[in-house]
Amino acid sequence: MASDTTGKPQPATLRVxxxxxxxxSDGAISLLVVLLGFLCGTVLILxxxxxxxxxxxxxxxxxxxxDITRGTWNARYIGEWLTASMPLILCGLSMGFAARTGLxxxxxxxxxxxxxxxxxxxxxxxxxxxGLHWALALLAGxxxxxxxxxxxxxxxxxxxxxxxxxxxxxxxxxxxxSRFLTQLIPxxxxxxxxxxxxxxxxxxxxxxxxxxxSRLNTGLFVxxxxxxxxxxxxxxxxLGYELRATGFNKxxxxxxxxxxxxxxxxxxxxxxxxxxxxxxxxxxxxxxxxRVLGGLDNYGFNGIAVALVGNSTAGGTLLSGLLxxxxxxxxxxxxxxxxxxxxxxxxxxxxxVFISLRAGFRMIAEWRQKRIAEKGGTRDE
Numbered sequence: 001m002a003s004d005t006t007g008k009p010q011p012a013t014l015r016v017x018x019x020x021x022x023x024x025s026d027g028a029i030s031l032l033v034v035l036l037g038f039l040c041g042t043v044l045i046l047x048x049x050x051x052x053x054x055x056x057x058x059x060x061x062x063x064x065x066x067d068i069t070r071g072t073w074n075a076r077y078i079g080e081w082l083t084a085s086m087p088l089i090l091c092g093l094s095m096g097f098a099a100r101t102g103l104x105x106x107x108x109x110x111x112x113x114x115x116x117x118x119x120x121x122x123x124x125x126x127x128x129x130x131g132l133h134w135a136l137a138l139l140a141g142x143x144x145x146x147x148x149x150x151x152x153x154x155x156x157x158x159x160x161x162x163x164x165x166x167x168x169x170x171x172x173x174x175x176x177x178s179r180f181l182t183q184l185i186p187x188x189x190x191x192x193x194x195x196x197x198x199x200x201x202x203x204x205x206x207x208x209x210x211x212x213x214s215r216l217n218t219g220l221f222v223x224x225x226x227x228x229x230x231x232x233x234x235x236x237x238x239l240g241y242e243l244r245a246t247g248f249n250k251x252x253x254x255x256x257x258x259x260x261x262x263x264x265x266x267x268x269x270x271x272x273x274x275x276x277x278x279x280x281x282x283x284x285x286x287x288x289x290x291r292v293l294g295g296l297d298n299y300g301f302n303g304i305a306v307a308l309v310g311n312s313t314a315g316g317t318l319l320s321g322l323l324x325x326x327x328x329x330x331x332x333x334x335x336x337x338x339x340x341x342x343x344x345x346x347x348x349x350x351x352x353v354f355i356s357l358r359a360g361f362r363m364i365a366e367w368r369q370k371r372i373a374e375k376g377g378t379r380d381e
Contacts, residue, residue, distance in 0.1 A: 026311040029361055033354035034309070034323065041347040045339060054337035055330075062330040077329070079207065079214025083286065085325025086223045087112070090278035091303025092321050093230050094149075094271045096312035098163075100234055101267040102247020107152060107167025108275040109300025110174035113293065114148045115141035115276025116283045117178040120290035123200035123283070124185065124193060133199040138222065138280050145276015146269040148174065153268030157261035163268070175296055182292045193290030202285040219281035226274060231314035233270070243267050275300055305352045324348060 042052040057068050065077045091108045098105035122137040148170065155161040185193045202217040234240040246253040246263040254260045278299055283290070306324055310316030327344040335341050 026358065027316065029358045030309055030311060030316065030320075030355070033351055033357060036354050037347045037351035040350050041343050044346060045343060048340065050339055055334055055339050055343065058330045058333035058337055058339065059326060061333055062326050074212055075210060076212040076214045077333075079211025079216035081322075081326055081329040082220060083215045083217070084329045085322045086219050086285075087278040087282050087299045088302055088306050088324050088328075089223050089318055089321030090226060090274050090281070091299045092306030092310060092317040093226055093303075093314070094274040094278070094300070094307075095303045096307035096310065096317050097230060097234070097274065098267060098271040099307060099312045100247065101243040101263070102250075103153075103156070103163050103264070103267055103271075105149070105152075105167060105268065105271045106164055106304065107149065107170050107300070108271070108278075108303050109296055109298065110167065110171035111145040111148045111272040111275035112279040112282075112297070112300045113171075113174040113178050114272075114279070115145040116279030116291075117174075117181060118144035118276070119280040119283045120182065120193065121185075123196045124290060126200065128197050128199045130199050133197070134202055134218070134284060137200060137284055138277065141276045141280030141283075142273045143276070145279065146273035149272020149275070150265050150269035152272075153265035154261070156268070157264035171296070171300070175293060178293055182290060185290065188290070188292065191292055191294075193292070195289045196284070200284060201288065202281065215286055217281070217285040219285045222277055222281060226277065227314050227318050230274075230317075234314070239266070275303070278303075305348065308355050309351055323351075 041055065045052045045055055061067050062077050062081050064073075065075045066073045091112060094108040094111065095105050118140040119137040122140045123133070126133050126136050152161075152163050152166045152170065155166055156163045182188060182193060183190065187194050202219050204216070204218045204220075207216040207218075207220070208214065234244070242253070242258045242263050243266065245256065246258055246260050247267075250260050253263070282297065282299070302324060306320045307317055309323070310318070310320035327348055331341045331344050334343065
């Protein structure tokens with residue numbers, strides 16, 4: 001027990017040391033697990049008789065456009081990295097927003113598909129007016145994804161239907177519905193539709209010049225606005241407080257006057273809107289025609305990993321999406337340097353697995369604080 005200036009004993013104070021601060025920081029733990037993932041990837045490359053430096057050279061080229069082996073620079077690699085990251089960030093926001101409100105949105109893939117499908121129809125049949133055309137497609141994708149998510153939220157709030165089961169089932173409903181509807185388009189075959197008009201595309205001439213003809217497009221502004229919207233709603237609005245309160249304890253929220261059914265439905269609608277916009281960006285930014293999906297694109301499922309690594313925060317999800325986008329974009333460069341493309345997926349998977357260490361670190365932190373309290377002293381390590 002410590003004592004004050006009067007000599008009376010005072011309760012012991014717990015001082016948090018550097019190790020405790022590190023353990024308590026979700027951001028620091030996320031950084032650690034990313035480093036562990038790359039360390040394991042390095043060991044794996046050595047085990048198969050390849051040079052790990054080639055992997056890091058490919059990653060450097062993806063991030064900066066600089067080819068260290070040839071001494072050349074091409075901004076196209078940067079543009080393609082950002083293009084690959086955009087749908088991952090949006091699907092990560094979709095999963096993260098639901099998680100922050102106590103829900104598990106495993107249906108971002110279906111919401112993404114609905115957004116993509118709606119955008120394709122507007123692109124083919126909407127008014128061919130520059131600016132208005134792609135804006136209407138964005139709105140259609142947003143609404144389609146939001147409605148698909150809101151349906152799950154309403155079923156959860158009204159009838160206590162598990163959002164996990166409902167979203168998994170609706171993923172496949174969305175996929176087969178998209179295939180059926182898209183093949184009804186005149187002149188569509190089992191692979192694609194006719195080409196979009198130029199007014200429907202998200203092309204950005206400035207970005208194309210800056211990145212040497214990459215596919216980087218106007219969707220970049222959409223992603224930036226979504227990240228800001230996510231942060232503002234969750235952290236700075238009454239709606240965000242109500243959504244988080246509902247996720248923490250539905251009954252307590254209801255007793256506080258919060259309309260629980262509306263909150264859960266709104267949460268899933270917003271989550272679905274993020275995923276729907278991801279579908280629009282892929283549909284109109286990466287392709288010049290509508291696709292008859294031959295399989296799921298898996299952006300929604302990968303968004304789960306993005307949100308986990310990003311701690312379901314706006315900034316963390318943004319950085320996590322850029323990380324996973326970098327790994328996806330670096331695959332062709334790694335193959336050209338004799339590094340198996342599967343290494344990037346192994347690293348991604350290990351990063352997600354290592355996230356489970358967060359719970360272990362928290363247990364260690366609680367144990368350390370308990371020991372300090374039992375000793376009745378202070379510790380600042």
